[in-house]
Amino acid sequence: MLSSPFHFPSYHVPPETEGLREEVREFLAEMSSHWSGWDIGHSWTGFNREFSREVGKRGWIGMAWSKAYGGHERSVVERYVVVEEMLAAGAPVGAHWVADRQSGPLILRHGNEAQKQTLLPRIARGEAAFCIGLSEPDSGSDLASLRARAEKVSDGWLLNGRKIWTTYARECDFMIGLFRSSGSPEQKQKGLSQFLIDLTVPGIEINPIRDLTGESHFNEIVFDNVLLPEDSLVGEEGNGWAQVNAxxxxxxxxxxxxxxxxxxxxxxxxxxxxxxxxxxxxxxxxxxxxxxxxxxxxxxxxxxxxxxxxxxxxxxxxxxxxxxxxxxxxxxxxxxxxxxxxxxxxxxxxxxxxxxxxxxxxxxxxxxxxxxxxxxxxxxxxxxx
Amino acid sequence: MTDATDLPIGEMLADQLQRLLARAVDAKRLTAIEEGAPITELWQEIEALGVTLALASNDIGADLGWQNCLPMLRTLGWHGAPVPLAESLLASQVLAAAGMDIPAGALAVSHVAFTLDGDNCVSGSDGLVSWLPHCSHLVGVAVRNKQKFLFVVSTTDLPSQPVDSFARIPAAAITLQAQAVAQCAPVAESTDLLASMALLRAAVISGILDRILSLTIEYANTRQQFGRPIGKFQAIQHHVAELAMQSAAAQAGVIFGCQQMDVGNSVSGAAIAKVRASVAATAAASAAHQVFGAIGVTEEHELQLLTRRLWQWRGEAGSDHFWAETLGREVIAAGSHNLWPRITDAQLRA
The missing domain is CATH 1.20.140.10 (Butyryl-CoA Dehydrogenase, subunit A, domain 3)
Structure with missing residues (x-):
């Protein structure tokens, strides 16, 4: 039977967003005067907290989130306009990129009220940088075989294991990490949970990995009996794989x-x-x-x-x-x-x-x-x- | 199956065409047509569906616009486009817009620039007019004193030579020397048969790619080697993924082209659609043949009926190279500061 497995109905960016686009272009024209070719080449891996705060001031982080959590209740397509303008200019969006694209929306969807109240407004101001802890030394493309464990203890969760290839872990404030909270690595996707980790808590060692450009974006993170408060779990226990995939x-x-x-x-x-x-x-x-x-x-x-x-x-x-x-x-x-x-x-x-x-x-x-x-x-x- | 009455008009027409072509066209029929069998009966059935006037404006045709005609064009491609429906859709559209009569029978289109003299006779040549031997009339654009005219000539006394092509569709080269026209009328400068034909070819390519993807998935799941279906091998999966990516990109490209055409930004939309679909055609033909192995290149296998059409239509009405060069020259001449605005403004609003 005639059909394509893919559907790409056309969607038009509404003309009402043109004013916003112009604002972003003007802002970028002003900010970009000092960017070198090397800086521009970094695109969304260019980490610059000062720039992120400026973007936050203009209301361009957490744009579609509720105002109650520091967001701006604008549309996802307005966010798209801002983001594509930033990338086309090679702006150093790295200090808010992960939080704006992924961690913030995750907290908004699955986080508890305290996490939303404390973190989302900071992210939206461009003041909370997030990284993602997925890969491990023995789990790369086969991510579901990961071994790092989160053990339920009386006063919270105890994390042990290693994460690797985490971009800007040393510069970031928080990590959303995927850990095995039950079962064994052979059980793959089952028993994985997401945790919100304050990277300043004791027991976390972050080792930079220099790459072929001479810079150190990647890191290896060692968790040695890291005690997290009980409410560090994001979403449901054991539902981490589905949450990541969503x-x-x-x-x-x-x-x-x-x-x-x-x-x-x-x-x-x-x-x-x-x-x-x-x-x-x-x-x-x-x-x-x-x-x-x-x-x-x-x-x-x-x-x-x-x-x-x-x-x-x-x-x-x-x-x-x-x-x-x-x-x-x-x-x-x-x-x-x-x-x-x-x-x-x-x-x-x-x-x-x-x-x-x-x-x-x-x-x-x-x-x-x-x-x-x-x-x-x-x-x-x-x-x- | 979806009830046809729930579908938007474009999907509904495509659904009707699909039923007809599924019944009337198979590999044997396509081969017979390649060998010169008449298409009269099939064409009459298609005309009876009322789809040939879908693009023509209101008082004559359905004036559905390009986006609504796209599902039908992709359906045509899926079945190997056994009739000059794309050409007839375009010919009827431009004839209706110019207030001219739409002749009976299938219509061929030439997109080269002809000249028109004071006695309304056209001159010029076109090395490849697909379907001409099966068409009652040829429609083209000729210029007189910088004014564009749409003209219709009967194919009965047209000086033409048969042309072989990859698709083996009956085709001809024509040389007109002060040929008397059946009709002609002035048309707007923006009338661009080349761009329109490019978009039509791109849309048909997209439909062929859907079909090839479907055949390839089926083959990879059923052909056994080393004791299992070849689709279990990663190397084969990657070819199928490549094919899928190309069909997806071609689809998005032609949707964009049709949307651009509907808002009057015809040339750049058609150019982008034709480049993307033609690039996809090349890559997809190669990936599909690799999955099918030797059986795919045999005459008895239906894959070659489709891949030969891909090689045909990627080259007709301006190849990917022609249109990419056209776009590239414009983009470079406009300067770096206009590049990004050109991309974000591409979606002209009606």
Whole structure:
């Protein structure tokens, strides 16, 4: 029978958001004067608390949350407009990114009243930075095999184990971590729970991991008899896997899955305009422009479907795959257009950006589920098993 | 099954077309048509559904707009597009808009620029007009003194040569030298048969991709090697995922193109749709053939009927390369500061 397994009904950003878009553009034009190409290349992994506080002041964090918790009761599409403008400019949104995209909404949905009252307003002010504790040294793509344990004790929860590849754990205030609260690693998805962890409590050791760019975004975190208060559990005990998965359609379809290296493209166009343009260069730019336009349509369609209460997980998975391939290819596109020197020139924005992104794009198809895991999810969703 | 009366009009038309094509068209029929069998009977059945005037404006046709016609076009693709329905939809639309009569029978479209002389005779040539041998008339645009005219010529005395193509659809090359027209009328400068044909081809490609995805999933789940269905192998799953991604992107691209067409932003919307669908066609054909192995390249297998059409339509009405270059030149010339606004403004509002 005739059908497509995917649905991408078109969704239009309402024209009423144009004023907001202009405000964000003006703000970014002002803030961006000191950003180097290297900074811009960091996109949503650029960590800058001062910038996040400025964004918070303008009401652009926790935009769709209730005012009772410091939110601004604006629409999810208004948030989308703000976020895509930030990413297109390569703004350093990293200090509020995880909390605004994931941890805040999680607390709003599953958190207890005290967590909502104390944390959400801080997040919305750009003053509480969150990280995510999922992977472990022995559990990467096979996340459900994780071993770190949360043991129920008389005065709360006792955490033991290790988390790894946690971005900005040293700089962050809180972690939302996935721990095994019952059963054994062989039981996989069963018995996992999410915890809110204040990273300043005793027993937590955070070790930075230097990466190939010379920076240390990743960390390994050791939990040695860390005692958390009873109300640190987020949501239901044993429901952690389902809670994590419920966020995935958002996490995998946002503009951060296709715009991470976007700022290279306008910079390359400037360089092309300084030279004579050939047919193949025009084709390559036209193709990238097409891909970005279509990915944005897919991403907006998913945003709207989520708003209608649907769970377009398959659509989100294909969008993430296509998007990460595009953003991962971007430095190679620039190299083919401009035959860049392998030097990294801090006084030359494009060279600096290209220098950072060439080295950081390998992680784009790893974070948020590797491309191989995503392909498996898509294939199984299509009925292959 | 969904009750057709619950569906939006576009889905309803597609549903009717689907029933007809599912009954009337199979691999044998497609092959026969490739070998020159007449399409008259099938065309009459399609005309009887009333779908051929779906794009034409109100007093003549249904004026449904491109977005409403998309499900029908994808259905056409799903069944290998055995008739020039896409061409006839477009021809009727432009003829109705120009206040001209819509001739009986299937209509062919040429999107090259012809010239019109003072005696209303057209000149020019087109190296590939699909379906021409089965059409009663050809519709095209000719220019006289910078004014665009829509013209209709009868195919009866048209100087033409048969052309072989990947799709093996009956096609012809035409050379018109002061050919007398059956009708002609001035049309707006914005009349762009190339862009419209590009979007039609893209929409049909999207339907073919849906079908190929469905066939490939079925094959991967049933073909056994090493004691299990080949779909259990990750390497095969990854090909199927690639195919799925491409079909999804093509779908989103053509939805965007139709939406843009409906709000009057025809050329850039069609360009984006055609680039994305054509790129998808290439990647999907390759992935599907890899999954099917040798049986997929045999003449008896239906996959090749579909992949040959992908190779045909990715190249017709401007290839992905042609449109990507067109878009790229515009985007680069507009300068870096206009790139992001161009992306966010792409959704023109009606």
């Amino acid at each position: 966020e995935l359609a958002y996490e995998r379809s946002g503009p951060d899955r296709y715009l991470s290296s976007y700022p290279l493209l306008p910079a390359a166009i400037d360089a092309l305009n300084e030279n004579t343009m050939d047919r193949l260069s025009a084709r390559a730019v036209g193709l990238a422009f097409t891909d970005i336009t279509v990915l944005r349509e897919m991403s907006l369609s998913i945003l709207n479907q989520l708003g209608e209460g649907k769970t377009p997980l398959q659509e989100a998975a294909v969008t993430k795959l296509l998007g990460t391939e595009l953003e991962q290819d971007m430095p190679e596109l620039v190299r083919s257009l401009l035959d860049c020197s392998p030097s990294i020139d801090p006084h030359h924005t494009l060279s600096h950006m290209q220098g950072y992104l060439t080295q950081s794009v390998p992680s784009f198809s790893l974070r948020g589920g590797t491309n191989e895991i995503m392909r498996g999810i898509i294939a199984r969703g299509l009925g292959l098993r």
